[in-house]
Amino acid sequence: MKQLLLKIFFVAALLSTTVLSAQKNFTMNKGGTKQKKYFTTIPYKDVKTKVIVQCHINGKPYSFIVDTGAATTITPKLYKELNPQVINHIPVIDQSGKTDSLQIVSLNSVQLGDVTFNDIPAMVLKETQLFDCYKVDGLIGSNMLRNSVVQFASQTRLVTITDKPKQLNLKSKYASKMLTDKGQSNPVIKIDVLNGEMHLTDNLLFDSGMASFYDLSYKGFKEVLATVNLLTIEAKAVGSYSFGLHGISDDEESYRLLAPELKINGYTFKNVTTITTHGSSSRIGAELFKYGTVTLDYINNKFYFEPFVNEAKDLAEKSWPFIPTAKDGKIVVGLVWDKEWEGKINQGDYIISFNGTNYENADICEAMVAEQVSTATKATLVLKDAKTGEVKTFEVTK
Known part of the structure; x- marks a missing residue:
C-alpha cells in the first residue's frame, strides 16, 4: 500500500x-x-x-x-x-x-x-x-x-x-496550427473547453516535461474562465504543493476544477480535472502520450495528435482531501481541499503514516518518481500536528 x-x-x-x-x-x-x-x-x-x-x-x-x-x-x-x-x-x-x-x-x-x-x-x-x-x-x-x-x-x-x-506519414486530419514563442520556441497549441452550449478556445503550452494532463493557470482562470462559468469549482484552498526549477512554490490560492469536455485536435476528453498553478501559462502535459501519438512539427508550425482509439476518453477521477508535499526532507501536508477537514488536517502537518505504511523517514526521491498503481479510495492517515506535536488519526476517502 x-x-x-x-x-x-x-x-x-x-x-x-x-x-x-x-x-x-x-x-x-x-x-x-x-x-x-x-x-x-x-x-x-x-x-x-x-x-x-x-x-x-x-x-x-x-x-x-x-x-x-x-x-x-x-x-x-x-x-x-x-x-x-x-x-x-x-x-x-x-x-x-x-x-x-x-x-x-x-x-x-x-x-x-x-x-x-x-x-x-x-x-x-x-x-x-x-x-x-x-x-x-x-x-x-x-x-x-x-x-x-x-x-x-x-x-x-x-x-x-x-x-x-x-x-512520418502524418495525417492532416489530426493536425492543428502550432505557434512558438520568440524567446525559446516553446510550442503553443489550441484546445476547446466545452460545457453544454458554452464553448471557449484556449491557447496554451504543450509541455512534455509536465507530468499531468491539463494544468490551468490561476490568472487565466480568474480573468477568463471564471467569468463565463465554464468550469465547475470542486474545491478551493491556500497552500503549496508543486516543485519547479527554483524549488517549492510559495503558498498561493488554488482551485480544483472540473472541465466537462475538452477537445484536442477534435478528439474529446470528458470530465477533466485540473488544478490551477501560478506559472505564466496553462499547459497540456505528457499524460496526453497515454492516449495517442503526439508530433510537434516546429518546421511547419503544426501540432499532431493521433488518438489510439476513436471513442471519447472519460478522465473522471476522485480526489483525496489533501495534497502532500516535501519540507525540510519530510513529507507534509501541502494543501487541504475539503472544508470539513479544517482544524483537523492542517497545512504543514507531518505525515507519519498512510494506510499503515510509515513515512516518517520516507525517501523524497522515491516519492517523486514512484509509479502510480493503487486504485484505493479509502485510507487511514496518521499525522503529527506541526504546531502542537499532537499525533492525530483520521479515516480519509476520495
Missing part, C-alpha cells in the same frame, strides 16, 4: 521554464544541427511520464529529459564537468511562478541519436533536487528542437527527430 500515498505525492513536478523578456535582444534560439535531411529514432525511459533519453556530449553518455516547455538546461555538476562558455545571465520564471537569475552557457556539441546539435544555449540550474531524483543531467528544450519535427510514440517508447516530416 505504499504506492497509495505516492500516487498523490508531488502532483506537479514542474520542470518547465520561461526566459523573461527583460533582455529583449537575447534569445535562446541559437545554434542548430550539423546534418541536413536527418531522421533518427531514440528509445526513451518513461519515469513518472518524464521522457528520458540518452545523449552524448564529448563522446560521453548523459541522461536528459525531453521537455518541450523549457529551454535546454544542465545541472551544476555537468557545468563543472564541461566548463562551457558563459554567454549571459538572465531572469527565468519556472511554472510554479518563482523567478531567479540563471547563467546561460553555450554547448558546443550535443549528439542525440544520429543527429549532432552545435552551439546550443543552455541554462545552468541552481536547485537540483528534481534532477537528482530523476537521475538526469538536464533538459533537452524546444530551443534545441526548434528546426526539427519531434514525435513521441508512447506505445513503442520512441522519440523520432527529423527534418523530413513526410517520412
Whole structure:
C-alpha cells in the first residue's frame, strides 16, 4: 500500500521554464544541427511520464529529459564537468511562478541519436533536487528542437527527430496550427473547453516535461474562465504543493476544477480535472502520450495528435482531501481541499503514516518518481500536528 500515498505525492513536478523578456535582444534560439535531411529514432525511459533519453556530449553518455516547455538546461555538476562558455545571465520564471537569475552557457556539441546539435544555449540550474531524483543531467528544450519535427510514440517508447516530416506519414486530419514563442520556441497549441452550449478556445503550452494532463493557470482562470462559468469549482484552498526549477512554490490560492469536455485536435476528453498553478501559462502535459501519438512539427508550425482509439476518453477521477508535499526532507501536508477537514488536517502537518505504511523517514526521491498503481479510495492517515506535536488519526476517502 505504499504506492497509495505516492500516487498523490508531488502532483506537479514542474520542470518547465520561461526566459523573461527583460533582455529583449537575447534569445535562446541559437545554434542548430550539423546534418541536413536527418531522421533518427531514440528509445526513451518513461519515469513518472518524464521522457528520458540518452545523449552524448564529448563522446560521453548523459541522461536528459525531453521537455518541450523549457529551454535546454544542465545541472551544476555537468557545468563543472564541461566548463562551457558563459554567454549571459538572465531572469527565468519556472511554472510554479518563482523567478531567479540563471547563467546561460553555450554547448558546443550535443549528439542525440544520429543527429549532432552545435552551439546550443543552455541554462545552468541552481536547485537540483528534481534532477537528482530523476537521475538526469538536464533538459533537452524546444530551443534545441526548434528546426526539427519531434514525435513521441508512447506505445513503442520512441522519440523520432527529423527534418523530413513526410517520412512520418502524418495525417492532416489530426493536425492543428502550432505557434512558438520568440524567446525559446516553446510550442503553443489550441484546445476547446466545452460545457453544454458554452464553448471557449484556449491557447496554451504543450509541455512534455509536465507530468499531468491539463494544468490551468490561476490568472487565466480568474480573468477568463471564471467569468463565463465554464468550469465547475470542486474545491478551493491556500497552500503549496508543486516543485519547479527554483524549488517549492510559495503558498498561493488554488482551485480544483472540473472541465466537462475538452477537445484536442477534435478528439474529446470528458470530465477533466485540473488544478490551477501560478506559472505564466496553462499547459497540456505528457499524460496526453497515454492516449495517442503526439508530433510537434516546429518546421511547419503544426501540432499532431493521433488518438489510439476513436471513442471519447472519460478522465473522471476522485480526489483525496489533501495534497502532500516535501519540507525540510519530510513529507507534509501541502494543501487541504475539503472544508470539513479544517482544524483537523492542517497545512504543514507531518505525515507519519498512510494506510499503515510509515513515512516518517520516507525517501523524497522515491516519492517523486514512484509509479502510480493503487486504485484505493479509502485510507487511514496518521499525522503529527506541526504546531502542537499532537499525533492525530483520521479515516480519509476520495
